[in-house]
Amino acid sequence: MCLALGAFGEQDVASVRAALGKQGLKAKESVSETGGRPTGKHWVYLPPAADRAAANTRSLELKGKGFDNYVVANEPNKNALSLGLFSQESAARAFVAKLSAAGITGADIESRGKGIKQTRFLLDGLEPAEAGAVRKIAGQWPKASLQTRRCQ
Numbered sequence: 001m002c003l004a005l006g007a008f009g010e011q012d013v014a015s016v017r018a019a020l021g022k023q024g025l026k027a028k029e030s031v032s033e034t035g036g037r038p039t040g041k042h043w044v045y046l047p048p049a050a051d052r053a054a055a056n057t058r059s060l061e062l063k064g065k066g067f068d069n070y071v072v073a074n075e076p077n078k079n080a081l082s083l084g085l086f087s088q089e090s091a092a093r094a095f096v097a098k099l100s101a102a103g104i105t106g107a108d109i110e111s112r113g114k115g116i117k118q119t120r121f122l123l124d125g126l127e128p129a130e131a132g133a134v135r136k137i138a139g140q141w142p143k144a145s146l147q148t149r150r151c152q
Helices: 010-022 053-064 089-101 128-139
Strands: 003-009 028-035 040-044 082-085 108-110 118-121 146-148
Touching: 003 128, 010 118, 010 128, 028 089, 028 108, 040 089, 082 108, 082 146, 089 108, 128 146
Parallel strands: none
Antiparallel strands: 003 118, 003 146, 028 118, 040 082, 040 108
């Protein structure tokens, strides 16, 4: 008998792997990434300045005009000015318009987030007792599916 168990998010993969290992079961892991949409956050920022001193000068200028911000310390956006993270793209665009009205140009919006990795565990050549152990393991994750599949 062959089964497919999953799909599991990254936070559960190690636990499922350990539960299968505890029963002496070996599984192939099939990882896929759901692409498409970002996580729904929109970052408003000013692109990186030439160096930290220039970024600090620009930061003070924005604070003087009433705009909170912070200088990004790490790559890939080192010395950029982070101005806010918005859940609605329309709110991010409105904020950029507000910046422009205050004479602050060059602000950009970047959609944040990435696809979500999902892992399925593929188990081949199971004896009835082993299949029962997999069913018990599957019961620990109520949202996970357990499907019979064609053996490879």
